[in-house]
Amino acid sequence: MRISTIRVNDVPPVKCFNISGLSNVVVIAGRNGVGKTRLLQQLVNYCQNPTNNQNIQLVLDATCETEVEAWGKPQIDTTNGQDATLLQNMLQANRLRRNWKSSVVNIESDRSIRKIDPYRFSFDVVDPDEESVSWNFTFGGFQNRYQDTIHAIFRKVHAHRNKISSKAERLMRQGKKRMQLDFPDPLEPFKNAFRQLVAPKELLDADLKAQQLKYALEGQELLLTTLSSGESEVTNIVFDFILRNPSDCVVIFDEPELHLHPELSYKLIQTLTGIGENNQFIFCTHSPDIITASLEHSVVFIGPPLSEGQNQAIPVSEDDETNQALKLLGQSVGIIALGKKIVLIEGTHASLDKLTYGAIFKESFPDLVLVPSSGKCLIRSFSTLVEEVLDKSIWGVEFFMLCDGDTIPLSLDKSALTKLSKGRLSVLERYHLENYFLEEDILAKVFSSLEPEGSWLRTPDSIRKVLKDIAKDMTSYTVSLYTSAHFREEVGNIDLMPRDCNGKSAEHLKSIICSKATTEETRINQTIDSKNIAKFIDDMMKRMEDSIEKDTDDWKKLIPGKSILNIFSSKAGMQVGMLKRAYIAEAMKSDPNPFNEIIQIFERFNK
Template sequence: MRIKKISATNIPPVENFIVDDLKDLVVIAGPNGVGKTRLVNGILNYFQNPGPNRRGVHLTNPSFIIEATDQSERGAWNLPELDTTIPEQAITLQNFLRQNRRRRNFRNSVLYYESNRAIQQVNPLVFDFDMPDPWEENVSWDFALGGLKNRWEDTQHAIFKKLENQRTSIGNRAIQLRNKGHDSMKLSFTDPMIPFNEAFSKLLGPKTFATPRIREQRLMYIDGENEFGIELLSSGEREVLGIAFDFILRNPSHCIVFFDEPELHLHPELLSRLITTLRYVGESNQFILLTHSAELISSSLDETVVFLTPPKEAHGNQAVKIEPTGDVVEALHQLGQSVGIVSLGKKIVLIEGSDSSLDKKTYGQIVRDQFPELVLLPSGGKENLSSFRTIASEVLDKSLWGIRFFMLADRDAATETQPISTDNFRILSRYHLENYFLDAEILRQCFIDREEGDSWLLSVEQIEDRLRKIARSVLGYSVSLVVSKKIRDATGNISVMPKGSHEMDIHTLVDAFSKKAVAERQRVETVLDANEVRQLVEDTHQKFEDLLAIPSDAWKNEFPGKQILSRFCDQAREEESRLKNLYIRKAQEADTNPFQEIVDIFSSFAQA
């Protein structure tokens, strides 16, 4: 069976959640606090108590349309699907679910894997002389709804009991044959550990699963030439092993499997392997995953991905199905992001810059814990702003499913046509983030406890003089950066795509392309006119010379700070990352914070 439609209302903080046409893999995503876990608990509570309550009242929240996926369901229901808003059909579901299942080959039911599923201490198994086959034993109808923590002991005990039962059965058969005069027997029995061995190798290879030590009651694995107990695996490896072994033991088919935050404690690659492994176990299972994982969301867009938004006005539907194509997905892709980032928080700040991952760390240190509601994400270099108007209209200028996006960029991201910051897109007033690390007094403070005597690092004047000398040494490079960017912005992308080409014959098409090529060449030649370029270089060089000639810090806004700070660190014989960390601490203790502009920008994002 599989859920075709979910309708849920007033499961705080979820007010209204309606989604249909669900596929075999359903990913429900959303930031913390929107109610994903509350929603799944409400759904599971219904499956534990389907149909009318003890007072005979028919419950319709949440409600489902459940589709049959095999003949046994269709035969038991006398219907291809059940609508739980109809009392008679809800009772049919109740009677169908409340039947005990076999421990192995679990069919036509619901399984649940909770977010807090760390393997706990297992009580020892008490062996009997007549150990029944645990594969054939029944478990209560709601056993699989209790979560993995409540099942792991049963899983481990079932493995030990199965091996002991098989040994006893083989021994008894050998005795029977011997008593009948036979001196040999066929060894055609199968190893019940094969599916566990295969899953272990797929998930945790090159480690392999070893033969369990029944009398010691230990599950073992082999790493290299040595054998260890599974308690020596990492916490993530133990968790994925517990999930996989529990699932393989049940070997479910035609079941609905709920999985709350499968990415917890797992590396993205290990999570991907786990989901792939589980989907190959049994037949026709439906997986409903509640997640924050951007990777899992983005890799599931060909299935069903549902974004749970914060509550909407007039109790609007908080379930938004995300399609694999569209302007939003394309715009986020141009920002170096996947649509999966919508699960990370309600306010997302995209950090632009060629070293955006490092910049994210630096920004985080600067603002510390002042704005916990903001999630910072690197978005790559300034080339990602080539389609800024589309990005602004599709992402930055609107709230997507209750999520607000912001962007903070280095000053070199601004162009002649897009030079001004907006409420959601802010550009630093200085060329690079590193330009804010050039305050001579704070640099001096960084070295007070580490330098002695007449070191130039203990003099504001000498530090300032050294910074200016470094700036002059990179003057040609600075001019080249500015001039080449202006020319690149003016040239833009070359496009020879003619308009209205759908109905053109070959002759008209050739003519149209030729005209576009001539027009583009003329446009580019105008921008690249030698005299114009020469004048631009001379003017820019003179501007930088003038900045260095006047006794002010204005030059620190215009020169590329990355190169200047890097050379300063070389001359001070200090590691750049260490100096940055120390500089930020000293700046936060100073009367005037050189990062105040940045703090104000983040404050405006937080208040938006």
């Protein structure tokens, strides 16, 4: 069976959730607090006792002939009381453990295993594959049935050995002296899945006497309990799944990424979807990676509660305009699941900057989620960025962007860009975030308790002189950076696309495109004329040198602070990360605070 439509009304905090056309893989996403887990819990509860319920209604498609025969039709809708009864009869029928068909499998978010009691072997061991199990066994959650999974694995091996010995005794009584030994390994599917998940580790045969499962790694035999927490979790889930061997089932999985490395969560999902046939997976997740990887299936965001009766279910596809706009920034629509207010940090070292911003603000702005963004087309796609991302609230999530000063050329007005974005975009006044770490008074306080009396690192004037000397050595490099950025922006993109090019011959097309190329060549040559370049360099060099010689603070804004701070930390004999942490601690106690400009930006974002 497959759920094709879900209708939910008044399941707090969800007021209205209505989605149709669901595929075999469904991802339900949304920021914290919108009701994702609550929605899944109510769905599981409803499936345990389907009725004509006003709060939850399902449309289900049959995925096998036995379902069509049981229902008398290929689709049922639980708004119809008779159809709800048909679903109830199917879900509440007991099943063989190894043939978990046309049911629901629930894997909850709390998957921690606290204790496994030893299994007590009896003389007559029944193969667990042949056991009939209560219909609601898989509704109770993974944690409740894990002990049964481990015990069942031991019993499978025990029953398998009993079959071999029984056959050997029977053949001996018949006077046979030979026996075929091509018995299938009962642990083969478990070994294959284990290899797929955590290679190069290999699952070994079970030790029944010690009741232990082991694996081999680099010639050593190790207990399964020595796996990492993430490896243990995915192994436990997959072993449980293999033992049930579900088919035509609805598998409800809350937060598959919990406690897992992204690559391991991806392997887990790939392994599960390859077990059994015709299963539908409904995942509830915060993971942008899982959301993005599932865009070709059914991805549904739960938006915030709106006006009465307005649908909170928002289907998302690969060609969604918002998704395309976020791609320009090196992001995917999946980041919307991260929080209520997302601040995209634009810059060459955005990932490291996120850590620095986090250290500065700690818990001051709990609603803001910082996301590094590596897209470098801010100016080229500025109108698209504003219209599709920054200028609106997307499904209840607001976007902001904070850029290093080097993101835009000096010729552009930073305040004008902020105004155009209605305050959603801010560009730092300084070249890098590290440019705010160059205040000599703060640096002197950092070293006051670390350096002996008389050390240059305890004197603000001495520190300033060293910083200025470093900046002076970097003047020509900095002017080169600004010159390159300025003329790259002035030249813009090369446009060779002619008008009215349909129905042209090759010769005609060559002629009009070459003519266009000549025009572009003339434009570019005029723009990067040597006189223009020389004047720009002279102006920039004078500005840099004047700032250093006249001892203004302009050089702290214009010259790349990351390089200055790295060189300074080397001269001071302190690792740059340690220096940053100590600087932040002193800065947050100082008045004025060198980070005031940044604090004001975040306060504006947080309103």
